[in-house]
Amino acid sequence: MLGAGSFVVALMLYAGYLYIEAFYSYFHLGTFAVGFDSLEFALRSLRLVTLPVFATLVVLVLIPYTPELLALLGVPERRVRAVREYGHTLARLHPFLIVAGAVLMALWQPLRGLNWLAPLCVAVGLLLGQTSAATARSPRRRRAWERAVSLVVAGVFLMWVVALAAGDLGRRDARRTAHRLVHRVAVVVLSTERLSLTGPGVVDENLGEGLRYRYRYSGLRLLVERDHRYYVLPLGWRKDRDATFVIEDDDSVRVELRPGVRPHGASTRG
Structure with a gap:
């Protein structure tokens, strides 16, 4: 839990720094020359948490608990089992999501503003690969270091997603500021x-x-x-x-x- 919290804090500081850097470099200024501190980096990172992003995060958090939520809502058991099986099938298909991310990276230039989809697909695929549903039918048991490497790589790709999103948002806000x-x-x-x-x-x-x-x-x-x-x-x-x-x-x-x-x-x- 402590490791996850530290990762979130680091991600906020990283996102805030990249947002400020992209914004002020548009006006020919350096982030550290102006004199921002870590608290301002963290606060500026909240600029990324728009309503669509927040709604997406809530959905992603709730997805693993969908069968339990459906059961609490009185949905018939057979439908709950079907939803759970769909989730397991999706988790087992995680290699295809990683491949899709690699393909999108090859299409980096045509994607333009949607470049973040490529590292996001890879990160989600790696994280799905660590679920019990994905590993249940594996012919061999994964070692601890393999799981650790997958999680670290997924974290790196998530930071890449944040970097792309923060930089793009900073530049867009800078252009809007210049026009107004x-x-x-x-x-x-x-x-x-x-x-x-x-x-x-x-x-x-x-x-x-x-x-x-x-x-x-x-x-x-x-x-x-x-x-x-x-x-x-x-x-x-x-x-x-x-x-x-x-x-x-x-x-x-x-x-x-x-x-x-x-x-x-x-x-x-x-």
Whole structure:
């Protein structure tokens, strides 16, 4: 039980790291350069637990207990036995599921966004191969090390599935963020010296002599803030041409955060 819990925690940290890495690399930032910690990795991993994923996990957990659940619901015994036999047959067919995963790997490029199906098939096939139904009719008894190797390999393939899903979700969320920058927190930078803040949508104003913060820059949106560093983007930011600015909050700079543009149809009542 402890080993399974440790594996889940490791999987959450791994998924969170890959999600954050995919998201922020889209904006030319490194995960550790920004300064995320393990708690944030774990929390970001929950982004993967959408309703369809959660429903699928619940179904997978309940599948082994289907005969018992049917019996509790008053389903006739002969039908319960038939369902149990179907389950045993599926478990004994686990080699075909592994082969199907290998075939899907050969079709990696055409699958595109469904690449995760290949390692998932292999992982599920390996796990089914460890069930009592799959081993009951085996001509020889499996040794402990063989079972251990199968479980380790299945775990590696599950981590591969998570890596593919987390990376894909991170990139999709990054693209969505870039397309909706106007809705993010607006940033106004006031500086004692002229800064090299240029880009599509950036407004550079000279407020005149006699003011401590003479130069004002607007048309910026906040991506993330860490340790008095503000990572900001110009409103017209594009991945292939524009920079992400890093603003250090010190005595020569004042950073003001203001509301972004509300999405169309959002309530204006506070």
